[in-house]
Amino acid sequence: MQQRGGGDKLSSAVNDIDHSAYMLGKRIATLSRPFKSDDSIFGSAQLDEQEIKQGHFERCTFANISFKKSVLRNTQFQHCVFVGCYFRRAELIDCGFVGSRFLDCNFNHIALKSCDFRYASFSGCQLPFDELQHCLPPEPNLREDLARILSLESSRLGLAAEARRYRMAEILAREANLKAAVLGQSSWYREHYDPAARAIALGGLILSLLNRRLWGYGQRSWVLVLNLAIAAFAIFPLIFYLLRDGIQKASHQPVTVSDLFYFSLQNILPTGIQSGVEAVSMGTRIAAGAEAVFGIIALALFASYIYRWSLHR
Numbered sequence: 001m002q003q004r005g006g007g008d009k010l011s012s013a014v015n016d017i018d019h020s021a022y023m024l025g026k027r028i029a030t031l032s033r034p035f036k037s038d039d040s041i042f043g044s045a046q047l048d049e050q051e052i053k054q055g056h057f058e059r060c061t062f063a064n065i066s067f068k069k070s071v072l073r074n075t076q077f078q079h080c081v082f083v084g085c086y087f088r089r090a091e092l093i094d095c096g097f098v099g100s101r102f103l104d105c106n107f108n109h110i111a112l113k114s115c116d117f118r119y120a121s122f123s124g125c126q127l128p129f130d131e132l133q134h135c136l137p138p139e140p141n142l143r144e145d146l147a148r149i150l151s152l153e154s155s156r157l158g159l160a161a162e163a164r165r166y167r168m169a170e171i172l173a174r175e176a177n178l179k180a181a182v183l184g185q186s187s188w189y190r191e192h193y194d195p196a197a198r199a200i201a202l203g204g205l206i207l208s209l210l211n212r213r214l215w216g217y218g219q220r221s222w223v224l225v226l227n228l229a230i231a232a233f234a235i236f237p238l239i240f241y242l243l244r245d246g247i248q249k250a251s252h253q254p255v256t257v258s259d260l261f262y263f264s265l266q267n268i269l270p271t272g273i274q275s276g277v278e279a280v281s282m283g284t285r286i287a288a289g290a291e292a293v294f295g296i297i298a299l300a301l302f303a304s305y306i307y308r309w310s311l312h313r
Contacts, residue, residue: 022061022081022101031065035075118142126153129165136169140177144170171208178205215298221305228268228298236264236291246281263288268295 029040031047035055041063048068055075066086072095079099088108096116104124112131119142127150137143151166181201184190193201215224237260240247247255247263255277262275267288279285 022083022103023063026059026061031062117146120146121149122153124153124157126150126157126159126162129162129169133165133169136173140173140180144173144177147173171212175205175208178202178208215301215305221302224298224302224305228295231291231294231298232264232268233261236268236287237261239287240264240284243281243284243287246279246284247277248280250276250278264291267291268298270295270299 023041026039026041029037029042031042031045035052036057037060038058039060040057041061042065043063044065046066047070048066049070051071051073052075053071053073055072056078057076057080058078059080060077061081061083062085063083064085065082067090068086069089070091072090072092074094076096076098077100078096080097081101081103082105083103085102085105087110088106089110091111091113092115093113094115097120098116099119100117100121102120102122102125107125107127110128110131112127112135115135116137117127117132117135118137118139129150132150137146147166147170151163151170154160154163154166178201180186181189181193182198182205184193184198213223214227237257240260240263241257244255244260247260249255249259259275259277262273263277266273266275266277268291279288
């Protein structure tokens with residue numbers, strides 16, 4: 001217990017140092033109209049229920065500022081830092097936070113409308129997905145970066161549902177980015193992706209799409225269960241039916257369709273099901289082995305999903 005306490009104190013001290021570093025070399029200023037400044041620091045101001053519009057701040061630090069129920073309209077915060085700021089029930093309209101940092105801020109019940117968070121970062125806080133999803137950057141690579149940051153931060157804060165939603169947004173943005181790279185959809189992609197890089201991007205895109213199809217990126221267990229059921233009750237029984245000459249029953253009776261289903265379940269599920277059917281030809285043995293391998297992989301993936309799910313409970 002003493003070691004943990006010492007670690008917490010050290011972590012707190014490091015955070016204090018990190019936060020204070022954003023205040024060095026800046027002049028102390030008062031946050032008031034016309035709400036324009038650069039290289040300034042604003043601290044401990046109460047702007048509750050006020051309206052800030054047509055503002056412009058560059059490289060400024062906002063420490064312990066309360067924007068509770070405030071309306072920020074058409075205001076730009078370029079490469080600014082927000083430390084311990086309070087945005088509860090604030091409304092942000094047409095605001096830009098390009099390259100800004102948010103440290104230990106409160107965004108409960110915030111409302112976002114047409115805001116720009118490109119290159120922004122978050123530590124000890126996160127924006128609600130329902131509000132930010134329509135303000136994510138349109139560029140796939142930037143959208144992927146921001147969604148990844150917020151997914152990780154949501155997970156650290158114990159917000160499992162939010163983390164999953166940002167994770168899905170990150171994955172979809174990555175696929176869009178890879179697709180744009182493969183097709184060379186803009187001059188930027190054509191300049192930054194040579195033929196070799198495009199081939200690598202194509203491979204990454206194919207793997208991601210297979211991941212989606214086979215087990216829902218590890219985020220949707222029902223996709224894996226559905227694919228397992230399709231394999232067990234449709235794909236492999238059909239294969240065994242086509243190769244039925246290489247299958248026989250121990251009782252030497254004719255092999256029926258129901259026998260093929262039982263044989264498929266015997267291979268794909270380690271449940272002790274005995275079908276009374278065995279593969280005697282090379283083709284049926286290979287098919288049975290492939291089904292067994294598929295079943296093992298599917299069950300391992302499902303177990304990993306359950307384990308990760310239990311960690312977030």
